[in-house]
Amino acid sequence: MQFTEVVSPAMAEKHSDGKYAAELKFPNVRIHLQDLVLREKQLPSHAMANSAVHFGLISDESLEKVLAIKPTELCLCMATAATIIEEYFKGVPQRNGFPAVDFEQVLSEIFRDAKTHLKEVTVSTDHQGEIAIRSHDCYKFAPTLFDLMLQQLLRYPGR
Numbered sequence: 827m828q829f830t831e832v833v834s835p836a837m838a839e840k841h842s843d844g845k846y847a848a849e850l851k852f853p854n855v856r857i858h859l860q861d862l863v864l865r866e867k868q869l870p871s872h873a874m875a876n877s878a879v880h881f882g883l884i885s886d887e888s889l890e891k892v893l894a895i896k897p898t899e900l901c902l903c904m905a906t907a908a909t910i911i912e913e914y915f916k917g918v919p920q921r922n923g924f925p926a927v928d929f930e931q932v933l934s935e936i937f938r939d940a941k942t943h944l945k946e947v948t949v950s951t952d953h954q955g956e957i958a959i960r961s962h963d964c965y966k967f968a969p970t971l972f973d974l975m976l977q978q979l980l981r982y983p984g985r
Contacts, residue, residue: 848943852976855881856969863968870968871895871906877972878910883979888913903964904940907975908933914979932978939974940967 850856855877862873875892878884884892892909895902915929944967 848939848946848974849977850943850970850973852973855976856973859969859972869902870964871902874903874906874910874968874972878914881976883976884910884913885917888916901964901967903968903971904937907936907971911936911975911979915982918982927982932982936971936975936978939978940971943970943974 858880859870859873859877862868862876863870866873868876872893875884875889878892879886879889892906892913895905895909897905900908911933912929915927915932918927920926
């Protein structure tokens with residue numbers, strides 16, 4: 827399966843005022859992931875890992891490593907996204923003339939997008955006024971996180 831969704835001109839112009847906003851661009855991917863969670867009763871993190879294999883981001887061999895992730899200071903879905911990104915970049919060839927891909931930079935971009943999106947859709951904040959990434963509802967957030975992750979990964983030549 828390939829990603830063939832197109833962003834409408836209206837969506838492209840929605841935030842043309844110069845303000846950064848985290849746009850969701852892959853509704854079919856989000857529906858696929860939500861289907862795995864609701865119909866097949868997969869954990870959101872497992873649905874993310876299985877979707878990453880299904881859509882060709884990581885190999886079948888990487889699936890076990892991704893499924894073995896344990897939550898740390900991040901929620902399990904965020905930790906899973908980080909491992910998917912790490913495994914994805916293991917399969918991305920380094921091309922002459924292109925700068926090396928900085929895994930940490932890509933991860934920070936996804937976290938920024940996730941925080942921005944959460945600020946737009948929720949009023950729940952921690953005591954310092956910042957969105958607490960680890961305290962959101964994984965069941966609702968996994969499809970959104972996968973969409974944001976996919977947008978970042980598609981910026982780099984891959985598999």
